[in-house]
Amino acid sequence: MGIIVQKYGGSSVADIERIKDVAKRIVKTKNQGNSVVVVVSALGDTTDNLLEMAYKMTSLPPERELDMLLATGEQVSVALLSMAIHSLGHEAISFTGQQVGIVTDAVHTKAKILDIHSERILSAIEEGKIVIVAGFQGVTGDNDITTLGRGGSDTTAVALAAKLKADICEIYTDVDGVYTADPHIAPSASKIAEISFDEMLEMAATGAKVLQARSVEFGRNHGVAIHVRSSFSDEPGTLIEEAGKIMEKAIISGVTHDVDEAKITILGVPDRPGIAAKVFRTLADANVNVDMIIQNVSEKGCADISFTVVKDDLDRAKDVVDKITVELKARGSTCDEGIAKISLIGAGMKTHPGVAADMFSVLAENNINIEMISTSSIKISCVISEKDVESAVKALHEKFGLGSNKG
């Protein structure tokens, strides 16, 4: 009997009625002859409410205690979901991260999973029980409670699926899959039936919000196929799997956009070896995540260095840049929060060299100025002005034939 891991996010278990609906779906999967292991997030806004209480208590809550607090959210969910399944006449058993031995490092609020002791889950499965596991949480070797940070419950689900050698990891959410573009911007956007791990990673990294890159990477590294689908319908969603298993490959899988980044430029930096290393080492030490980087040499042996950071890191980044500017005797720095990153993702690019040129042409035809460019073998990203993001998404989506009428 195969094992299916299902993960339900906070919006899927936002209230009593939705939890009951989720219970029905789980029982249905079980009745189809599967062993079912379920990972659940906290109910609706629970995590936000707990955080609010913590910050009312102190502006700087110790992270160990934050984890102690936040972990209760998922514990409530698993208990209630287990009760809902019992009321349908099926045996279910709930577990905390500690109880199923999801062992993590001790980096509180963003711990990484080191190992999973699956014995307890496997013996519950053998007893015919539906297993309900609290997502987002683990335990250190010293028996302290940890949480896994953003997208943590997805990671719990994929990691469990890997450990249990599950047939599939189903991620249930409030959208019905991954789309070729944001349907709010491009109404003709269509659901992607299948996509490779690498493409999905690029989609996540460039703005697709449906899955965190972290769980996709976990799936890729452990060969766990992930099915992203809606908890409100029975339609199949998007299957994320190894490239080799995908039958029909599109040249371009999707257009993504991201308006959560800002661009910083350090002007007139002396152009000598080691300067870029110095800049980005200092930013990394300040825990600033840098995304795109470009450097161009201007006249008089000076260079301008531009890079993008997520807006959450912007204040920290500016502090660092102010110090570096003085230290390097650079001419100054600028910061632009009004930018957007727009990206084309597609494994087919590897064998279709004209894609970048086509992309630049489309943007030019729409009078959209390109401020930065970054490419990988399956992705092209351009930084443009935030005001142009809608027209850029629409134009690219149409140009590359991604609409729902594409067949």
Next chain:
Amino acid sequence: MGIIVQKYGGSSVADIERIKDVAKRIVKTKNQGNSVVVVVSALGDTTDNLLEMAYKMTSLPPERELDMLLATGEQVSVALLSMAIHSLGHEAISFTGQQVGIVTDAVHTKAKILDIHSERILSAIEEGKIVIVAGFQGVTGDNDITTLGRGGSDTTAVALAAKLKADICEIYTDVDGVYTADPHIAPSASKIAEISFDEMLEMAATGAKVLQARSVEFGRNHGVAIHVRSSFSDEPGTLIEEAGKIMEKAIISGVTHDVDEAKITILGVPDRPGIAAKVFRTLADANVNVDMIIQNVSEKGCADISFTVVKDDLDRAKDVVDKITVELKARGSTCDEGIAKISLIGAGMKTHPGVAADMFSVLAENNINIEMISTSSIKISCVISEKDVESAVKALHEKFGLGSNKG
């Protein structure tokens, strides 16, 4: 450095401000040179709210899952309280029942503590930290979460104090101690400064609500002095300790009353050996807690058996009685919910034989009919009509000189 165990109930940590007040009190105790171990209940109405959610999910939630759910309440409290202490510049560390190794049996929702592994607490104390422990919860040998039932957090506190050989176990609550009578009924009621475990046990068993009998019994069996006091003032409360340590003994410590019981009478039961055993064995098997019992033989070799049960158990008790009445060919049964139990508690009764007679006289003078009587060496209880309870409490309180003017 001595260890003080402090327990704060739900009303003491009902909201953010109260938790901050509790944190200040804890820090003050620490600054006075004590090692402090704190036991906390769930915030305000949390437990009730969680129960409500559970019963919306199913009318019969599995008890293991109920415990999983309820234990989150105290986990939230310990994390928030630990944060509040940190914000005052002191080191605190919170623990779940599982983390401090409060090992219980597997009787979910009313587990009994079997052992406490105190190593983790002791090493935190050695590091100078204030230790915050989730009350009301434990863990089975199989690592399942349990809760200790009614008054569970008090029991956690007293058990920890016993294990840690604490100097004292302070139970903070929303009243400032144990009173000679309910001040709402007898306005002259005074706070009892010291009382023996045995007397406190009788007080709790006969209606005093400030402490559950269970934790008092634990304190008595392990010699842990318990100080019941208010979390809203610095006044000393009531010290519960071994009788031998109490300097000045009163003949009567207090008057208690209880309107939560009902009286059932089985009429015309054949008067032969084994009948009472049969009746009360059957009730015990149905998990009905019987309090007072009287049996009187009437004419024609038949007896009437009356007993009281808490009203929560009344429906179950009636079912049992209906069956027994048929089985024993008794004449019938009656049930009276309009009763009250009124009790006099005092270790001095042992050496003052006239107390019972005085009590009956006072009730008679006030035209109060006595329906049942039960005595122990330090207690006399009478069942009377519920409508007479106020006048009975007032009259007895005055007759035995328990008012605040007693010195």
